[in-house]
Amino acid sequence: MPDFFGRDRVLWMVLGAFVVSLILGLTSVYFVYLYLPLGNGENVLVTITPGSTVLVIGRKLQSEGIVRSGAAFALFVRLRGQEAKLQAGTYDLSPSLSLGEVAETIINGDVIDSSIRVTIPEGLTLPGIGLLFEKQGLFTQGEFLQALQEVDLPFAYLESIPPGVHNRLEGYLFPDTYQFPPDVHPKQVVRIMAARFNELVPPMFASSPLSHRYTLHQLVTMASIVEKEAVKQAERPIIAGVFFNRLHRNMRLESCATIQFLLGTPRPLLYADLEIVSPYNTYRHLGLPPGPIANPGLASIAAALNPSETRYLFFVAESDGSHIFSLTYEQHLAAIRQARR
Structure with missing residues (x-):
């Protein structure tokens, strides 16, 4: 007797296998399509x-x-x-x-x-940095200066800043190349630049031979003056050494850079400018100014932390940016005449 049921079962199995294969094939084709x-x-x-x-x-x-x-x-x-x-x-x-x-x-x-790539040159003031950000289209100078007043920073080095300093973060926003998203908030920019300073400078201060005699704030102030006075890299430690020699002898620093800081806009100095009444006027006041006059770069900071051991007390700039250094006032007057030829 023929086994119809067995034949049907095989037929259904073959048909089922075909359907499954067809489904799998179509699925594979569809997935390849996707x-x-x-x-x-x-x-x-x-x-x-x-x-x-x-x-x-x-x-x-x-x-x-x-x-x-x-x-x-x-x-x-x-x-x-x-x-x-x-x-x-x-x-x-x-x-x-x-x-x-x-x-x-x-x-x-x-x-x-x-992101927007921004290079902050050494020696800019805080308003100058704000203007640079404004030109880059990140935010206005006013928004940046407002953020400086409102931002909270966790860094211990800020404790060395005395109260009442004009623009307390002047000198502490590290000049470098940064990349910011186009919608960055000015407070975040301040935090990033201040964090970069915190990363680099306090360790240098800790190993400086002057760290037991001066505060970090005082040495950053000195570095900012060196930054504005020096043009030639090799002269930075010498210029720092001259200023420290004058401090130790109770002589006024007489830095033209501190007068330019007071003026705000660079221009040739007049004798009347030397009489401006301000603790930042180092032609009138002994010692360092109350705070930095710019945001110094690493080379000037290193020079202030490790100045050259020199006996020079005076220097005058030549036309190429280099300086003539002198031991005595008489030598200095002769150097001035030489520089003006």
């Missing part, structure tokens, strides 16, 4: 915010026309065990990328650099 690039088109900037899940990222990529299916993107990343490696940022993505290439771009963190 994996393939959408095609040619303009690049799109896609911003992935911190904390976004893989599904949220997938939906965003789909809505921006970068991948065919956000769900397929999420599945692809999860199957590879790389969900936790997706990185936030702004990406420049093309529809011509495959789903795998899009995933690799985000996993590798190949973000575009939309």
Whole structure:
């Protein structure tokens, strides 16, 4: 007797296997279709915010026309065990990328650099730094100066600043090259620059032979004067040595740079300027001014912390920015005549 039931069972098994194979094949074809690039088109900037899940990222990529299916993107990343490696940022993505290439771009963190690069030269005052930021389009000079008054900073070096100093952070925003996001708040900029100072200068101060005689604030003040007086790199420690010699002999520093600080806008000095009534006028007052007159760079700070051992008491600038150093006032007068030839 023929086994019709057995034959039917085999038929159904073959049919079932065919259907399963067909489904798997179609699924594979569909997934390959989803994996393939959408095609040619303009690049799109896609911003992935911190904390976004893989599904949220997938939906965003789909809505921006970068991948065919956000769900397929999420599945692809999860199957590879790389969900936790997706990185936030702004990406420049093309529809011509495959789903795998899009995933690799985000996993590798190949973000575009939309930050603004700003170089702060040595020797700028705080208003000068604020004006530079304004020209870069980050924020106004006024907003920067306001942030200086309101910002809270956790750094111990600020304890050496005496009360009542004009612009208490003058001298403490380190000149360097920084990169800021275009929407950065001025307070954050102040924190970053002050943190850079904290990273570099206090360790140098701790190893300075003058750290037991002067406060950090006093030495930063000296560094700012050296910064404004010196042009030639090799002369910075010598100029610092001259000023310390004058301090130790109870002589006025007589630094033209301190007068320029009072004037605000650089111009040739008049004899009347030397009579300006201010503790920053080192032609009238003994000792250092109350605080820095600029934000010095590392070379001037190093010179103030480790000045040259010299007997010079005077110097005068020549036309090329170098200086003639003298031991006596008579030699200094002769040097002035020489420099003016």
